[in-house]
Amino acid sequence: MIASFWNPTSRAKQAEVTARRIRSEDWVRQQITAARQRSLALKNTPVDALVSHTNRLRLAARELSRQAQQQPAARQASASEELFTSAAAAVIESIRQTFGIELFDVQLHAGFVIASDAVAEMQTGEGKTLSGVLPAYLKSLTGRGVHVITPNAYLAQRDQEKLDSVFSRLGVTTAILKEQADPSVNRQAYQADITYGPAHAFGFDYLRDQISLGDGSYSLYNRIRNRLHTSERIQRPLHAAIIDEIDNVLIDDAVSPLILSSGSGQQATDAELHRIACVVAKRLELDCHYVVDASQRVVHLTESGFQTVYKNREMAVHPQLVRPWHEYVTLAIRIKEFYRRDVDYVVSDRRIKIVDASTGRIFDDRTWSGGLHQAAEATERLPITAETRSLARITRQRFFRYYESIAGMTGTARGCEHEFASVYGLAVQPIPLRIATRRVMHPDCITRTMAEKWQAIAEETHQLHELGRPVLIGTSAISESMSVADALEQRGLTFALLNGVQDADEASVIREAGKTRAITVATNLAGRGTDISLDRISRELGGLHVIVTQRSGLARVDRQLIGRGARCGDPGSARIYLSAEDDLIRLHAPWIARLLVRSKPSDLHSIPKIQRQLKTAQSNQQRREAGLRLRLLKQDNETATLLRRQTHRSGSC
Numbered sequence: 197m198i199a200s201f202w203n204p205t206s207r208a209k210q211a212e213v214t215a216r217r218i219r220s221e222d223w224v225r226q227q228i229t230a231a232r233q234r235s236l237a238l239k240n241t242p243v244d245a246l247v248s249h250t251n252r253l254r255l256a257a258r259e260l261s262r263q264a265q266q267q268p269a270a271r272q273a274s275a276s277e278e279l280f281t282s283a284a285a286a287v288i289e290s291i292r293q294t295f296g297i298e299l300f301d302v303q304l305h306a307g308f309v310i311a312s313d314a315v316a317e318m319q320t321g322e323g324k325t326l327s328g329v330l331p332a333y334l335k336s337l338t339g340r341g342v343h344v345i346t347p348n349a350y351l352a353q354r355d356q357e358k359l360d361s362v363f364s365r366l367g368v369t370t371a372i373l374k375e376q377a378d379p380s381v382n383r384q385a386y387q388a389d390i391t392y393g394p395a396h397a398f399g400f401d402y403l404r405d406q407i408s409l410g411d412g413s414y415s416l417y418n419r420i421r422n423r424l425h426t427s428e429r430i431q432r433p434l435h436a437a438i439i440d441e442i443d444n445v446l447i448d449d450a451v452s453p454l455i456l457s458s459g460s461g462q463q464a465t466d467a468e469l470h471r472i473a474c475v476v477a478k479r480l481e482l483d484c485h486y487v488v489d490a491s492q493r494v495v496h497l498t499e500s501g502f503q504t505v506y507k508n509r510e511m512a513v514h515p516q517l518v519r520p521w522h523e524y525v526t527l528a529i530r531i532k533e534f535y536r537r538d539v540d541y542v543v544s545d546r547r548i549k550i551v552d553a554s555t556g557r558i559f560d561d562r563t564w565s566g567g568l569h570q571a572a573e574a575t576e577r578l579p580i581t582a583e584t585r586s587l588a589r590i591t592r593q594r595f596f597r598y599y600e601s602i603a604g605m606t607g608t609a610r611g612c613e614h615e616f617a618s619v620y621g622l623a624v625q626p627i628p629l630r631i632a633t634r635r636v637m638h639p640d641c642i643t644r645t646m647a648e649k650w651q652a653i654a655e656e657t658h659q660l661h662e663l664g665r666p667v668l669i670g671t672s673a674i675s676e677s678m679s680v681a682d683a684l685e686q687r688g689l690t691f692a693l694l695n696g697v698q699d700a701d702e703a704s705v706i707r708e709a710g711k712t713r714a715i716t717v718a719t720n721l722a723g724r725g726t727d728i729s730l731d732r733i734s735r736e737l738g739g740l741h742v743i744v745t746q747r748s749g750l751a752r753v754d755r756q757l758i759g760r761g762a763r764c765g766d767p768g769s770a771r772i773y774l775s776a777e778d779d780l781i782r783l784h785a786p787w788i789a790r791l792l793v794r795s796k797p798s799d800l801h802s803i804p805k806i807q808r809q810l811k812t813a814q815s816n817q818q819r820r821e822a823g824l825r826l827r828l829l830k831q832d833n834e835t836a837t838l839l840r841r842q843t844h845r846s847g848s849c
C-alpha cells in the first residue's frame with residue numbers, strides 16, 4: 197500500500213491495467229446494451245421499488261467488498277460487472293422519471309469509465325453532469341460516502357440542486373458543503389451518501405481534522421488513529437472522489453498547496469518597511485541593480501544593487517525587520533516586474549485579490565505568502581495586513597492521493613495523460629462525440645501590436661453583429677477584457693462584460709451569450725461550467741462565433757474556450773488572435789516577436805512555420821509547468837519520508 201502511494205511506476209501500472217479494460221470496445225458495448233435492457237424492466241417503477249432496488253444493490257456491494265480479499269479475481273469481476281449493469285439500469289430510470297430524458301450512450305460510456313476509476317474525456321456540451329450520476333451512485337452503495345468535487349462552489353451548488361431529486365428517487369442522500377460554516381454543519385453534510393463541494397473545502401476540512409486530532413504529521417500512526425476517532429472528525433475517512441473538470445482540480449491547481457492559516461486581517465507590524473522597500477524598488481534599475489529570471493519570476497540583486505539597498509545602514513538593523521532588509525526590496529521588485537494589476541491581481545474593497553491565471557477567476561480566500569502579498573499592498577498604497585500564520589498545509593497531490601479511489605471527467609485531458617497516470621494512477625479515456633462537430637475553425641489573425649489586435653477584434657465582432665450572429669470574446673486577463681471593451685465601445689457596440697470585477701451573475705450572463713446579436717466579453721472563466729444555448733435565429737445564422745484574444749500558455753485552456761461554441765452538433769465557428777506583444781510570444785518565444793515586427797502587415801498571415809513555432813512555445817510552457825509540479829511532488833515526498841523517519845525514531849526510543 198505504502199509502496200504504491202509513493203511510487204510513480206506503480207501508479208502508472210495501475211493506470212495501465214484500468215486502461216486495458218476500459219479501452220475495449222466490446223466491453224463498452226456489452227455494458228451499455230445490458231444496462232439498457234435491464235432498465236426496460238425498471239420502466240415506470242414506483243419510487244419505493246427503486247429504493248428497494250438500491251437496498252438490494254447495497255447488500256451486493258457490501259458483500260462484494262467483504263469478499264474482495266477471498267474470491268478469485270475472475271468471479272469477483274463478473275459480480276462487479278453485474279453490479280455495474282444493475283446500477284446503470286436504476287440510474288437510467290431515475291433520470292428518465294426526473295427529467296423525462298434518456299441518457300445518451302456516450303454518457304453511459306463515460307459513466308462506466310469514471311466508475312472504473314479513470315478519467316473520461318468528454319467534449320464540452322456532451323452532458324458531463326449527468327455522466328457523473330452513475331459513478332457517484334455506484335460508489336455510494338458501500339455506505340462510506342462519496343465526494344463530488346467541482347472547481348468552485350457555484351458549480352457544486354448547481355449540480356447538487358439539479359441532481360438531488362435523481363438520487364433521492366433512488367434512496368440516496370446528497371448534501372452540499374457550506375463555506376465558513378460551523379464544523380457541525382459540514383460534519384452533517386459528510387454523513388450524506390454523496391457530498392458536493394469545491395476542492396479546497398474538502399481539503400480544508402481534512403486539515404481541520406488533522407489539527408484537532410493530532411499534530412498534523414504524515415505519520416502512519418496518526419492516520420490510523422484518526423480513522424479510529426471518528427466521532428470528533430468533520431469528515432469520514434476519504435473513500436471515493438469524483439472530480440468534475442478534473443484537469444483543473446488535479447493539475448492546474450496542483451502548484452498551490454492547501455494552507456489553513458490564521459491571523460489574517462490584522463495590521464502588519466512591519467508595514468512601514470514594506471512601504472520604504474517599495475520606494476527603494478522604484479528607484480532601482482533592471483540589469484544595473486538587479487537581474488531577473490522572467491519565466492520563474494525570480495529577482496537577484498547585483499553588487500551595485502546590494503550597495504544601494506544598504507546605503508542607509510540603519511535599515512539592516514531596523515527593529516521591525518522580520519526578514520533581511522534586502523528581501524523586502526526584492527519582494528517589491530518582484531511585484532514591480534512581474535505582477536500586474538487586473539492581470540495577476542485586482543484591487544477590490546481596499547484589498548489585493550489574486551486572479552487565477554488560467555481562468556481569470558478572482559480568489560477571495562487566497563493570499564501570496566512570504567511577504568509578497570504585503571509588497572503588493574504597499575505598491576497599491578493599501579493597508580498592509582499581517583502575514584498569515586500557516587496552521588497546517590498539504591499539497592493537493594498528496595490530499596487527493598489519500599482517497600481510496602479518485603476519478604472524474606473533463607473536456608481537456610489530452611496532453612496530461614502521463615501526469616494523470618504517474619501521479620494519480622489514472623487512465624484517460626476519450627469518449628467519442630455523440631454528433632460530429634460542425635465547428636468552422638478560421639485561420640489565426642496575426643497583428644504586430646496589441647492596439648492593432650483590439651481593433652481587428654472589434655472589426656470582426658462588428659461585422660458578425662450586423663449579420664445577427666452572437667459573439668463570445670474570451671480574454672486571458674481582466675485588463676485585456678477592458679481593452680476589448682474599449683474597442684467595442686468606440687464602435688458603439690453594446691456588450692455584456694464578465695471579468696469577475698463586476699458582481700454580475702456569471703451563469704445568467706453566459707446563458708444569454710448564444711442569443712441573436714449578443715456580444716459577450718469574458719475572461720476564460722466563461723470556458724467552464726455553464727451551458728450556452730442558441731436561439732432559433734442565431735442557429736440559422738451560423739451559431740456562436742468564439743474569439744480567443746491570445747493563445748494561452750496551455751493549449752487545453754484554448755480548447756476549452758473554443759469548445760463553448762458548436763456544441764453537440766450545433767453550428768459555430770472560432771478564431772484565435774495573436775500579436776507580437778502577447779505574453780506567450782514576449783516571454784517564451786521572443787524570436788517570433790522579432791520576426792513579426794520585421795514583417796510587413798500584409799505578410800503576417802503567410803509567415804511560414806509560425807503556427808508550428810507557437811505550438812512549440814506552448815508545449816515548452818506546458819513542460820515547464822509539469823516540471824514545476826514534479827519538483828513540488830518530489831520535495832513533498834522527501835519531507836514526508838523525513839517526518840516518517842523522525843516519528844519512527846522517536847517511537848522506538
Ligand SMILES: Nc1ncnc2c1ncn2[C@@H]1O[C@H](COP(=O)(O)OP(=O)(O)OP(=O)(O)O)[C@@H](O)[C@H]1O
Pocket residue numbers: 297298299300303318319320321322323324325326607724725726727
Ligand atoms: N441525455 C440528455 N438528453 C437531453 N439533454 C441532455 C442530456 N444530457 C445533457 N443534456 C443537456 O445538454 C446540456 C449540456 O449538458 P452539460 O452542461 O452536462 O454538458 P457539459 O459536457 O458538462 O458541458 P460543459 O463542458 O460546458 O460543462 C444541458 O443543457 C443538459 O441539460
